[in-house]
Amino acid sequence: MLVLFIYLHKMVDKGITELILISTLIFLIAPTFILIYIFIYNQRKKKHIEEKEHLKSEFQQELLKTQIEVQEQTLTNISREIHDNITQVLSFVKLNLAMIDPTDEHCKNKVNESRELIAQTINDLRNLSKSLSFEHIARLGLVKTLEIESERINSSGLVNTQIVVEGEAYTLGEQRELVLFRIFQEALNNTLKHSGAKHLKINLQYSKLLLNLTLEDDGIGFSPWLIEESLGSGLKNMQSRAALIGAVATIDSLPGKGCCIKVTLNPLDQQLYGPPTNSSG
Secondary structure, rough: HHHHHHHHHHHHHHHHHHHHHHHHHHHHHHHHHHHHHHHHHHHHHHHHHHHHHHHHHHHHHHHHHHHHHHHHHHHHHHHHHHHHHHHHHHHHHHHHHHHHOOOOOHHHHHHHHHHHHHHHHHHHHHHHHOOOHHHHHHHOHHHHHHHHHHHHHHHHOOEEEEEEEEEEOOOOOOHHHHHHHHHHHHHHHHHHHOOOOOEEEEEEEEOOOOEEEEEEEEOOOOOOOHHHOOHHHEEEEEEEEHHHHOOEEEEEEOOOOOOOEEEEEEEOOOOOOOOOOOOOO
């Protein structure tokens, strides 16, 4: 009987020991499982957020891309209309004037003056047509296209334009150069319409790791908050276009201090579409 009691006692002690060991293991392992669960949950949550941000970014990129493509198509159509229709009509008028018998000296002077004006109009329209053509920009490259535009603007007498190229120019690819040229056009439009500037300086700085396009006028300038207002949609549009090719557009202006637009691009960065960037001085 004593032996049985001792045996049962030992079994109880053993059971308690095993229970304590099991409880200890559970106590030690449970936090590990909880930590693993939290880690997996956070990873899934992070992935979900990243996927949402990625989809949002893709949507913004495709929206910006579509806007550029629609505008590009519109400008191409305008270019074709100018080249195919208006220039042909003016050429016909010029030919008719040339066939008039200039017996009267006064009439002769008027006809010659009209012919010169029409010839100049045809030339201006031809240059404008080229400036709106994507093929023209892609074939000549950014530097040459800006030089031609600078000459055309100077001939118009609207504003004195100076272009400076620093470093050895290289191609950035058709898409990037097209977007940069459209930014230039937007800046020029603002200068002619709103600034009252007499001078516009175009500066291109080329280096292996950086390209800077700077457009600076001596106009009336504006307050920085204008960029955030509806009137500044053109300015914000330049920033959006720059972001489309992975560049950053900085706009600095103050009333009476003119306006400086600087576009900075890493030519080695193959990321063609980046998030929109808002920056102002």
